[in-house]
Amino acid sequence: MNKRQIVLSVNGRDHELWVLPSDTLLDALHDELGLADVRYGCGEGVCGTCTVLLDGEPTSGCLILAVQAAGHEVTTLRGLMGPGEAMHPLQECFLRRGAAQCGFCTPGMVLTSLDLVRRRGRPSREEIRYALVGNLCRCTGYTKILDAVEEYADAVAAGSPPEAVS
Amino acid sequence: MTAADLPPQADQRLTEPGSAYRVVGTSPAHHDFVDKVKGSLLYAADWRLPGMLHGRVVRSPVPSARITGIDVTAARALPGVVAVLTAADVPSNAVVEMASGGLAELEVTMPVLASDRVRYMGEPVAVVAAATPQIACEAADLVAVDYEELPGVFDVESARADGAPRVHEVGNTLVSWRIQCGDVAGALAAADVVVEGEYRSQHVEHAYLEPEAGVGWMENGVLTLRVATQVIEHAAMIAKILRLPQSKVRVIAAYMGGGFGGKEDMTVEPYLALLVWHTRQPVRMIWDRQESLVASTKRHPFLMRYRTGADRDGTITAQQVEILGDAGAYPNLSPRVLFAAAACACGPYRVPSASITSSAVFTNNVPSSAFRGFGAMQVTLGYESQMDLLAERLGLSRTQVRERNFLAKGDLLPTGERLDTCVEAAQTMRRALALLGEPSRPSGPGKLTGRGIGCNRQPYGRTIWFRDRASAWLSLQADGTLLIRSGVTDLGAGQAASLCQIAAEVLGAPLDDISVYIGDSALNPPAGGTFATRQLYMSGNAVLQAARELREQMSPVAADLLGVAADELEFSGGRVRPAVGSAAAANGGEGVSITLAELVAACDKRAVSTAHLSIWRAESGSFDPRTGQGDTFPDYTYGTHAADVEVDVETGQVTVLRYAACHDVGRAINPMRVEGQIQGGAMQGLGYALTEDMAVEDGYVQAALFANYLIPNAQDFPDVLVDIVQSGEGKGPLGARGIGEPPIGNVAATVASAIADAIGVRPDRLPMTPERVLTLLDTRVRP
Numbered sequence: 001m002n003k004r005q006i007v008l009s010v011n012g013r014d015h016e017l018w019v020l021p022s023d024t025l026l027d028a029l030h031d032e033l034g035l036a037d038v039r040y041g042c043g044e045g046v047c048g049t050c051t052v053l054l055d056g057e058p059t060s061g062c063l064i065l066a067v068q069a070a071g072h073e074v075t076t077l078r079g080l081m082g083p084g085e086a087m088h089p090l091q092e093c094f095l096r097r098g099a100a101q102c103g104f105c106t107p108g109m110v111l112t113s114l115d116l117v118r119r120r121g122r123p124s125r126e127e128i129r130y131a132l133v134g135n136l137c138r139c140t141g142y143t144k145i146l147d148a149v150e151e152y153a154d155a156v157a158a159g160s161p162p163e164a165v166s
Numbered sequence: 167m168t169a170a171d172l173p174p175q176a177d178q179r180l181t182e183p184g185s186a187y188r189v190v191g192t193s194p195a196h197h198d199f200v201d202k203v204k205g206s207l208l209y210a211a212d213w214r215l216p217g218m219l220h221g222r223v224v225r226s227p228v229p230s231a232r233i234t235g236i237d238v239t240a241a242r243a244l245p246g247v248v249a250v251l252t253a254a255d256v257p258s259n260a261v262v263e264m265a266s267g268g269l270a271e272l273e274v275t276m277p278v279l280a281s282d283r284v285r286y287m288g289e290p291v292a293v294v295a296a297a298t299p300q301i302a303c304e305a306a307d308l309v310a311v312d313y314e315e316l317p318g319v320f321d322v323e324s325a326r327a328d329g330a331p332r333v334h335e336v337g338n339t340l341v342s343w344r345i346q347c348g349d350v351a352g353a354l355a356a357a358d359v360v361v362e363g364e365y366r367s368q369h370v371e372h373a374y375l376e377p378e379a380g381v382g383w384m385e386n387g388v389l390t391l392r393v394a395t396q397v398i399e400h401a402a403m404i405a406k407i408l409r410l411p412q413s414k415v416r417v418i419a420a421y422m423g424g425g426f427g428g429k430e431d432m433t434v435e436p437y438l439a440l441l442v443w444h445t446r447q448p449v450r451m452i453w454d455r456q457e458s459l460v461a462s463t464k465r466h467p468f469l470m471r472y473r474t475g476a477d478r479d480g481t482i483t484a485q486q487v488e489i490l491g492d493a494g495a496y497p498n499l500s501p502r503v504l505f506a507a508a509a510c511a512c513g514p515y516r517v518p519s520a521s522i523t524s525s526a527v528f529t530n531n532v533p534s535s536a537f538r539g540f541g542a543m544q545v546t547l548g549y550e551s552q553m554d555l556l557a558e559r560l561g562l563s564r565t566q567v568r569e570r571n572f573l574a575k576g577d578l579l580p581t582g583e584r585l586d587t588c589v590e591a592a593q594t595m596r597r598a599l600a601l602l603g604e605p606s607r608p609s610g611p612g613k614l615t616g617r618g619i620g621c622n623r624q625p626y627g628r629t630i631w632f633r634d635r636a637s638a639w640l641s642l643q644a645d646g647t648l649l650i651r652s653g654v655t656d657l658g659a660g661q662a663a664s665l666c667q668i669a670a671e672v673l674g675a676p677l678d679d680i681s682v683y684i685g686d687s688a689l690n691p692p693a694g695g696t697f698a699t700r701q702l703y704m705s706g707n708a709v710l711q712a713a714r715e716l717r718e719q720m721s722p723v724a725a726d727l728l729g730v731a732a733d734e735l736e737f738s739g740g741r742v743r744p745a746v747g748s749a750a751a752a753n754g755g756e757g758v759s760i761t762l763a764e765l766v767a768a769c770d771k772r773a774v775s776t777a778h779l780s781i782w783r784a785e786s787g788s789f790d791p792r793t794g795q796g797d798t799f800p801d802y803t804y805g806t807h808a809a810d811v812e813v814d815v816e817t818g819q820v821t822v823l824r825y826a827a828c829h830d831v832g833r834a835i836n837p838m839r840v841e842g843q844i845q846g847g848a849m850q851g852l853g854y855a856l857t858e859d860m861a862v863e864d865g866y867v868q869a870a871l872f873a874n875y876l877i878p879n880a881q882d883f884p885d886v887l888v889d890i891v892q893s894g895e896g897k898g899p900l901g902a903r904g905i906g907e908p909p910i911g912n913v914a915a916t917v918a919s920a921i922a923d924a925i926g927v928r929p930d931r932l933p934m935t936p937e938r939v940l941t942l943l944d945t946r947v948r949p
Contacts, residue, residue: 020300036205036206037206039209039211040211040377040452041376041455042455042872043454043455043456044871044872044873046871046872046873047455049375049376076205077204081204085204085206087203087204094203098193098838100202100203101659101660101842102202102375102376102422102423102657102658103199103201103202103658104376104424106203107205110203128880129880130881132879132880133879133880134879137375137880138373138374139424139842140846140849141845141846141849141850141878141885141886142845142849142885143845143885143886144838144841146880146885
């Protein structure tokens, strides 16, 4: 087999691993590194369950190859958390607002919205909707997700939650 | 009197009279929420075992054909391939579903792997295991199958025509249900008005975000599967397929990334089981999204014909309903889906004379089966459109005509059953309309706005003749913490979490001190699957009963320690104390209490068990398919949705401006989760109403990509405004009614009603796409 060694920087740690040139970043993260918070949902870049931050930008892990991600910073949902599994303030908002049902879309939802709030400060509800079109949810009807993101953005705008993210 | 003797709706024993519930009715963030928000929950695809192989199904590329040869030589020769199995390798290659329990349907066998004939595109023909997913894919492509194509039938009307090609030798009509009461012909002839309509719905994909997946392995001689399934009881069918004793197959259900009925039939299970059994190695199987789109079960397309007769004042006198459902190529759960359609075809209305027929028809389309709403949701478009038509014809308002006909407690359904809980449909209608507020105005020229309403009646609990039951086991540990074991599976709606809240309420164990073990056919007491909106009703009652019985078991010990009567105890905050208002409390004993741990220790000394298993049985009855009379479902959830829409007359585009939903949930165990179910169900319904269409042309599924199947995204529709009625009269625990399925049912009818209000022409076909709305606009009589 035609595997090659790459170094992937994921959640602040470097991992050496062997991948096929055809392996997606999703394959490498989920199957090789065992990161269960990056999930296969469609393989087309439509559903957003494999969302990661690539150098801070929301990216579908199924749409780029593992070899292309070498040399870049990959952040998954787990990478937002502090020591002792301390939740990121945005995760706390998701919890408080009941913004997860089956939970399959949650990591992608959190990462995409976090990027939006970082870029936009206090986005409007419509801007949040627009930013999340690439993250599908089949359970919640989106309302509680939007509520959670708004609550977080309000808190950021008020200067209260620590931006504990790399 | 034991707790089981108490009617659930007359509950007074849970806490002392007059006091509110402590845990029930609150919305705590449970264990599963926390894991999901942390991203640490391990779904079915997330397990990896040493030496694990990867499985792949080889599927038919054609909808109807004879298999004239299968050559697996090249596939087997590929390096890395461990097994290539065909029909000849399946010990018992016959699944017989008999979903109605043999009451009325044809007996049709479904092979696990097709041997000589394929009946739909995507039908499994072979299965492969290999060292990597890539090799498994390559090997699947190398399995050479020769197909000799045969004529097929692709819609229900052609399938019922004389001389139509037969999907199965026994005939194309799998089942025909009939419900009959009164003199319908006479009543229709005598009616002041008769309105007629024909309504059509489409194939719909569940589109849960987690594709079908699982891992299987051998352990202590037991074939073990950990899969995304709503029904661990499929272990028995898997044992049958492999000709194994039932004790040698174990199914574990992982928390699911959504199911909606699509994980109610077996998905990966038989294929994983075959591969594990043959290779004796762990195997993982994940269906591609594109594979899932083509081959997973769908919602039944319905063709519904309604005739409704009424008096001049709007009182319905008779209704005639004919329903044809496209079952696709195999029975699956179609007999039950079409039964639910028949039983609910008249909606939440009194219909003194009714004649309802409902048939499941085989075609060479992908099989249809369970999907949230289960037949009872498709008919909502039919009966609600008829109500609007009656209102229009008689010059009544749409709310008037509904209020005149709403069912009430004590009324008879067309099956001859008497409703024994309250019907708060009118209240849900008032509240849903109140949420909407003032009517919306058009945003500009060329735009028309309209308001619609849609009421529904959706069962919760299984068809009554199945004599349903669920069991649960509770155990207080030595430190006073609590374990719950239940065979329930969790789709993401909080099925396990609700059980914790109920047990916490009765036993006073803090929620954080409770762990719940679910979804294991070997280790949990059986609960039946999670479907039919039955788990809060069934397992909720089982846990409530088990908790009460356990409390009664321990109460004499606590009473003795505290010097009070056994029926004057309060269990709360991890302690047991004299109840407020009891004689002991009045005598200054209110400050005295013991911890649950101390109670467990005292029980242990006196040989009183602190664990308890309980089985809760639903009410039972029987249905006579010849007379169309008898018992159908234990109870129903009623609700109303209301919406304002805007129609662009140039493009036919429908924009939903405001949307409101209200259901009577009896009692909200966890109000936030209830609201989430209603919002999510309504959103799925909006997709069904306006955008989702799993088009199947001549047996070929057209949406080969997820990008082509339009489930609602965050921008498509407005927030769903929710109000909840709590009548306290459900048959679930503490008077709850089920809410999993009900909120998807109203939506298409509500949107159709709003479009009709806006443009003056009534849509009768789903989804209501811009093209179809434009066609309706063209038929308008221009002013």
